Amino acid sequence: MTAAETHRAIDAVWRLESARIIAGLARLTGDLSLAEDLAQDALVAALSQWPGSGIPPSPGAWLMSTARHRAIDRLRRDERLRRNLGQLGHELQAKQQAAVFDGPADTEAALDAGEVQDDLLRLMFVACHPVLSAEARVALTLRLLGGLTTDEIARAYLATEPTIAQRIVRAKRALARKQIPFEVPAAGERAARLASVLEAIYLIFNEGYTATAGPDWARPELCYEALRLGRMLAELSPDEPEVHGLVALMEIQSSRLRARAGPAGQPIPLLEQNRGRWDRLLIRRGFAALLRAERLGQPPGPYVVQAAIAVCHAQAASAADTDWPRIAALYQTLAAVAPGPVAELNRAVAVAMAYGPARGLELADALAGQPELRRYHLLPSVRGDLLAKLGRPAEAQAEFARAAGLTRNEQERAVLLRRAAECGGQP
Amino acid sequence: MRFLMTTTAGDPPDEEMMTDMGKFVEELTRAGVLLATGGLDPVGTRVTASGGQVTLTDGPFAEAKEAIISFALVDVRSRDEAIELAKRFWQIARTGEGAIQQVYGPE
Numbered sequence: 001m002t003a004a005e006t007h008r009a010i011d012a013v014w015r016l017e018s019a020r021i022i023a024g025l026a027r028l029t030g031d032l033s034l035a036e037d038l039a040q041d042a043l044v045a046a047l048s049q050w051p052g053s054g055i056p057p058s059p060g061a062w063l064m065s066t067a068r069h070r071a072i073d074r075l076r077r078d079e080r081l082r083r084n085l086g087q088l089g090h091e092l093q094a095k096q097q098a099a100v101f102d103g104p105a106d107t108e109a110a111l112d113a114g115e116v117q118d119d120l121l122r123l124m125f126v127a128c129h130p131v132l133s134a135e136a137r138v139a140l141t142l143r144l145l146g147g148l149t150t151d152e153i154a155r156a157y158l159a160t161e162p163t164i165a166q167r168i169v170r171a172k173r174a175l176a177r178k179q180i181p182f183e184v185p186a187a188g189e190r191a192a193r194l195a196s197v198l199e200a201i202y203l204i205f206n207e208g209y210t211a212t213a214g215p216d217w218a219r220p221e222l223c224y225e226a227l228r229l230g231r232m233l234a235e236l237s238p239d240e241p242e243v244h245g246l247v248a249l250m251e252i253q254s255s256r257l258r259a260r261a262g263p264a265g266q267p268i269p270l271l272e273q274n275r276g277r278w279d280r281l282l283i284r285r286g287f288a289a290l291l292r293a294e295r296l297g298q299p300p301g302p303y304v305v306q307a308a309i310a311v312c313h314a315q316a317a318s319a320a321d322t323d324w325p326r327i328a329a330l331y332q333t334l335a336a337v338a339p340g341p342v343a344e345l346n347r348a349v350a351v352a353m354a355y356g357p358a359r360g361l362e363l364a365d366a367l368a369g370q371p372e373l374r375r376y377h378l379l380p381s382v383r384g385d386l387l388a389k390l391g392r393p394a395e396a397q398a399e400f401a402r403a404a405g406l407t408r409n410e411q412e413r414a415v416l417l418r419r420a421a422e423c424g425g426q427p
Numbered sequence: 428m429r430f431l432m433t434t435t436a437g438d439p440p441d442e443e444m445m446t447d448m449g450k451f452v453e454e455l456t457r458a459g460v461l462l463a464t465g466g467l468d469p470v471g472t473r474v475t476a477s478g479g480q481v482t483l484t485d486g487p488f489a490e491a492k493e494a495i496i497s498f499a500l501v502d503v504r505s506r507d508e509a510i511e512l513a514k515r516f517w518q519i520a521r522t523g524e525g526a527i528q529q530v531y532g533p534e
Contacts, residue, residue, distance in 0.1 A: 012507035090453060231459025281462060354439070
């Protein structure tokens with residue numbers, strides 16, 4: 001194996017294993033930054049040793065035990081660190097201490113599979129703690145749970161590497177300063193904390209699904225990363241309907257990734273997509289995830305309702321077969337569980353499809369004064385569409401032009417400008 | 428990206444191998460990596476077509492060496508990750524033969 005091949009193999013091992021390693025170390029040391037440093041040290045050791053010695057048979061276990069040895073060294077050497085851990089209220093329980101100090105050097109025996117799962121869940125809750133801003137949660141999640149490098153995150157978000165590096169450092173400092181324990185939240189806090197995790201995952205997904213800026217309409221790799229995180233979370237907390245709802249929503253939206261961009265990367269609206277290009281495997285997984293959510297028998301939350309809407313579209317063999325009255329009703333439910341102008345705008349679209357553009361336009365017009373939608377390009381875009389359908393091209397043209405001026409996505413802007421031009425072409 | 432991993436030859440599994448493989452499959456499912464997996468009936472029916480004319484032949488076949496015994500469809504971020512998973516699979520399965528092929532489709 002050449003050195004380059006070994007490095008690529010190490011890279012793959014790291015992506016597959018780093019979350020588990022960091023999560024395990026965070027529990028042992030109670031310190032997220034230290035855990036990540038120790039894991040990185042182990043990676044550096046692998047990069048220097050494996051090209052000569054060959055890749056060990058269980059590379060993940062090798063990385064974990066190397067990092068654990070370094071943790072022991074650090075704890076023995078650093079009185080202050082031990083004291084700090086004490087001050088943080090963290091107790092290295094006897095069992096865990098035994099695992100660190102006396103544990104078998106080269107096996108994962110000290111960490112059974114259940115424990116690893118618990119560690120990953122703790123890591124997810126801490127990385128998405130509500131004391132962090134949404135963008136900090138996103139960066140930390142991609143870094144710690146996705147195993148992405150700072151550079152990869154920066155490229156995905158069209159940011160510079162120092163910006164992302166700083167965001168991650170600040171986030172870790174904030175967690176340390178606020179003494180956020182490495183724990184799964186208690187029952188009373190759990191719903192709010194889970195919402196914070198789900199929000200971060202869905203933000204990653206959405207940034208991939210419709211890039212907020214830049215030349216590409218979508219960056220599918222971010223969608224797949226969010227999907228992977230969601231599927232992982234679904235196995236870690238199987239009793240949470242909203243987790244399955246989010247997974248269902250992302251599976252079904254991902255199923256359209258191939259169909260929703262034309263050859264030049266231009267967006268193709270849902271109703272114009274070639275449904276033969278939808279990914280049936282992901283659709284089926286989406287159905288299954290929604291069923292899992294519904295079987296838990298709780299009143300539907302916002303992700304479950306949105307997944308149900310996505311399922312409606314996925315079930316329609318053609319755009320004309322779409323059950324619009326049902327979708328309009330689901331948007332009404334969504335407005336009740338998660339009121340917001342964006343959901344209301346989507347309801348306007350569904351109502352227009354079910355009961356005619358005039359009814360839809362009424363709802364859309366009622367949103368005109370909403371401060372949250374003031375710079376949201378989809379409001380004028382929807383109004384433009386409805387006005388065009390109602391045979392009011394001049395007004396429609398103005399709306400499309402306004403929408404084009406508001407979006408930062410270049411592909412979307414091109415479509416909106418074309419639609420504006422088409423309105424102008426009519427007498 | 429998706430990869431189809433297949434085996435065309437391998438030791439018959441003993442109990443320990445079954446247990447380890449069970450754990451491995453569970454772990455990959457939990458990580459959202461494993462999309463589908465299964466074993467294939469060695470008998471099967473061969474289909475050959477010539478100019479749209481279909482001929483069916485019942486197995487087993489003389490060239491059974493090429494026949495797929497089991498498969499796993501995985502969702503990973505790179506070919507290297509797929510290779511890493513295949514290495515782990517063969518550490519459990521120990522002796523045999525198989526292939527890793529990218530599946531074109533969703534991306």
